[in-house]
Amino acid sequence: MLLIGRDLSPFVRRTAIVMATVNVPFERQVLAAIEDGAQLAPHTPLGRVPVLILEDGETLIDSAAIIDHILEVGDPTQALLPATGYDRRRVLYLCAIATGAMEKGVASSYERFRRPRELIHGPWLDRLFDQARGGLAALEAALGERDWLHGDAMTLADIYAVVLYDFMQIIDLPRLAETAHVALPALSARLNALPAFQDHRFIPASA
Known part of the structure; x- marks a missing residue:
């Protein structure tokens, strides 16, 4: 493949x-x-x-x-995604939050770095920031003091959440610091120690 x-x-x-x-x-x-x-x-x-x-x-x-x-x-x-029932729905729900926040993060990045400054629409950019930040906050709250977002092992939701969190650090999303994150950075550190994550790291375009 x-x-x-x-x-x-x-x-x-x-x-x-x-x-x-x-x-x-x-x-x-x-x-x-x-x-x-x-x-x-x-x-x-x-x-x-x-x-x-x-x-x-x-x-x-x-x-x-x-x-x-x-x-x-x-x-x-x-088994990254439960086969049926509430467990499957919950993991997919959390994945949807992470995916939506990723989309808003990417959109905000295009708005900030590819559009001429004089053409940036401030209210739209603010909306993108708020949506991305809302997704991060929801995942932070869902994780809390648990090891995993759902269940007792890593699922798609954990992978998506860490990829989202890491991406937000790379693009230096404004207002990220306005939401106190403790659980997501810890999860990111744990998962980024795994070979699957280490072998596929974010590499900034300028690197």
Whole structure:
């Protein structure tokens, strides 16, 4: 399998981490959605990352769809998503919060760093900040003093939450410090010590 995209994208990074966690072997092609749009075009009509090319040549797009497939074919002993019932709904709920906050973080980053300063719409940027911060605060509250966001082992929700938290540090999201985070930094430190996380770290574009 070939995973296309770079780990500066939280959507690419979470996909790579899930694949590594459930022991699905893959190769990488590091492309950025904007800078490498021409190279991406043959693989996805949307010009977005990640893209996963399967061994038979089939192409999957969107991190949620890719991860759904990876959980189907990956190591069944690594149960990152409960099969049924409340446990499954709860993990997916927490994943949805993290995903929404990621989207707002990415949007705020584009607004701040790619739009000419004189064209930035302050109220819209404030709204993006508030939504991203709200997602972080909700995950912080859900984690509390527990080891994991739900249950007694790592799930997709923990992976998503850590990828989100790390991404917010990388883009230096304003107002992040206004919400006191204790649980999320601790979870981030624990999970980033794991090989699956270490092997797929955020690398700033300037690095």
